[in-house]
Amino acid sequence: MKTKRVSKRNKISWRKHVNIDDVEDFLEEQRLEERLGPKSSLTEKQLFIIDKPDVTKISKKEKCRLKLANPVCFQLLKPHTNVPDPISKRNRVRSKEERKSKLVKLREEERKIKGILKAKEVNSIKGKELYEKKKKQLPKRGEFTKDIWEVQNNVTNINEWINPESTVHNLRQTGVYLKKVVSSVTKKPTVLPTIDPPHPGLSYNPSFEDHQNLLKEVATKEQELIKRDKHLNRVTKNIFRTVSAGTRDKTWLTEMSQGLSFENRESSKNEKPSETDGEYRSINPPAENKKKTLKQRRKQKEQLIAARLRRIAKIEKKKVSDLHKLKDLKEKANLVDQKILLNKQKREKYNELKSKQTKRLGARKFEETDLEFNMPGDLTGTLRGLKKESSLLVDRFVSLQKRNVIPPSVRIQAKKAKFKRFVKPGHKDDWKSTVARVKTSLNNK
């Protein structure tokens, strides 16, 4: 059988079609010989010794000393081969100071004694001073050395005789920063108090009545929540039937095969299409251009005029009758006014109520936290046995949200991106299992 000629131009095709196992085996053997010596020249006993554990005992102190004698940190600096340096005498690169001639050194010393400095040195000294000065002027946290509310002689209105334009012009030269502060900065975004007055039942040793009142409040709130939950369940979860998987599939099949009546197919084939006269009829036939006669036009015009006259007469008549109805109209106007007033009051009331509520600032709605309370069993009546409830930090955070300072938010866990991993075709190291195997199978043939 004649072997098929194949291209061996590329590395991949070379690998594919050339068997180099014998070369590799040979090299492998050679390496082994290099390592272990020529084959079968020595016996096993000569080649190997039995490894025995070190029996010599050294004390801890000595161990430590041994370790310290050869520290790991310097191992990198040591030569890692026993081959000696081929260049026995190496010249060290001398530093700048060492390279200077003695004469220059002497001259520089004299200069220093005299106090003569180079421009470079002068600059460096100046720079250092400047740096120190600047560092001192840097603002430090937690250092308060001035009264910022102290009334200074205000530069912005030095003199009433100077017009504002010229003051602005002059101030620009002094470096005063002129800007108007928006009013919203000084305003609070809500009328709610920063710290709510505490419920008397929150005391560590409350009176019975206060504590009961607090518990009642908590209970009513909880009941409302339960009621809402029940409602939501009823409206959402409970309206759906629970069906087992088998029946679900069955119904799905029946529903989906609706209209595809397999039984009636035969009978429907026999039915004949309805009879027609064979003439084509459009759904919307074209409009006919029918002209009106002169008489028709005259009549139409007359009717129009008559209608207008009737309308005018009616208005005239109404004017007269309205004069008689003046009292009635006034009453009506009054009624409207009253309604407007009532609506205004309502609106004011609503606005007032709304000002005490939290505004909608973000996508998330503000939710109040649960009321904190001690159960009656937790009350010990002493300061030592007090059981702390609620975290103040959460309380403040929620309060800020309630007072429209920050939009309500929740922490969103960052989603980890899903990676689809694969190896680039060129980086695949599977040529032995794919390519070479194919080749061997070819050879066998």
Place this chain on the structure above:
Amino acid sequence: MVSKKKKKFSSGEGAKYISRRAALRKLQVSLREFRRLCILKGIYPREPRNRKKAQKGDTGIKTLYHIKDIQFLLHEPIIWKLRDIKTGSKKIAKARALKDYEKIHKFNNSYPVLKLDHIVKERYPTFIDALRDLDDCLTLCFLFSTFPSMKHIPRDQSQLCRRLTTEFMHYIIEAGVLRKVFVSIKGYYYQAEIKGQTVTWIVPHHFSFEPQNRAEVDFKLMSIFVEFYIVMLGFVNFRLYHSLNLHYPPKFPSLSATNIEKQLVDEDVFVSERVAALNYSIAKNSNDIVEEDVAIDDFCNEDDPEKLAEAKKEAESIENLKTLFKGLKFFLNREVPREPIVFMLRCFGGEVSWDKLLFVGATFDENDESITHQIVDRPSVDNKYTSRYYVQPQWIFDSINNRELMPVKKYFMGEILPPHLSPFTNKGLTDIYMPLEERALHDPTLLEEIHKKDKEAEDSEKNDIAENNDDDHIDESESDIESAEELQENDTKKKLSVAPGKVTKEDPQQKGKEARQEYRLREKMVKNKHKRLYKSMMQNKLERKKEIWLLRKKRRLHEEAKNEKNQKS
């Protein structure tokens, strides 16, 4: 020529607001920087009147800002600083990744510091404005002062909070402006009156730090608030200290470290520890006495004499409160929370000490005979001193809230305490029916009266049962004697008194009539706007009075019936 078509949302509600995303683009900052900027500058999101228009036709809910506010932020110089901070932290992160410690050190040293002085001045144009907004500041600072150093918080923040809050407490102590204290399960509620502004704050209980749930609170955000409040509190402290002629930062006049102590700690730690002890009065700049409170004028433009009298009474009680614990010496047992109690006692002039080993700054030992009160929070103590009262800490709270020293009897060690009532309850409606027992809770003198009454009743009952006839005679005779004595006394008084000349005879009826007429005239002056409100107020008042009268009557009748029953049996 046809005029140019007006673009939608170029005027009105649509032009007023800007979404957060648009604001970010306009300011060229990241969301994190924007948040920080807004918090520092005091700019908050707004709720528009018509959301669809404000969002330029977009439905759904966005966070909106006022466009003027954003334009204002555009001028802020700290924007540049924030950008610097961003680049600085990037550099540090890179150096850290490369383990280039020299560079890390260098960048850390030149890390930009935000200077917030001008923002404090901008947000609070006057000092009073700053005081008005001190509630949040104090509560957050007190809270953060209890935190250890944590991941999202600047390294020195909690320490700074601690320093500034203790300084503030020192001011309160020196000025004696604390008014109310309430110990709740949340923490200690304090209320002070500084320059006419009521400042309320909450201090957490001194228990060990409990880690917060990260999902609940945005720690970074809160620490930005604290960053601003620290600066604000610092300047407020500065001003407050100087208003009292105190040296700021606090110094102690009579504090010299012994040699051993000097060797043990360095100077700063030594001073800061003494500051934290709250037990030394701080040094003054000059000895000029700062006059703070001015006596209320007799001639006042307040119409209502009742109100004037009330105000005077209030001023008197405050004067009383300021020297409430003066001359008293307290010793705190070790189970009592030291800081709040020392703060309260020292505010009103008390001298306090504690166990030497508990904390620095103890001034006298437990065996000092001049101690008047020992604050104890345990059922019993091994060796007691007879020269002092052993009271529970609630005695202090209740005394402060009532503005007078409560009788110690009910607060003795091991006693079941009377309830600790909130001083923050609304006092608006005083004309509410309160049974006698409840009133006694607020007024200790009344309690004694009730007690006496009960005892008398009991005694009389006992007497009645034991000796029916004999007593009556004696009683009668005694009462006779007493009445005779009284008469005699009256006679002697008459003899001594000088009869005044009759000048004018004031008809009380006429006077009352005139007063009523005047009152009606004044009623007419009520604005139309408030007329309805006034009317309903008066009506409610009347109704409440009626109810009180009715309930009292019921009680009286009930008690009379009870008494009769008792007597019969």
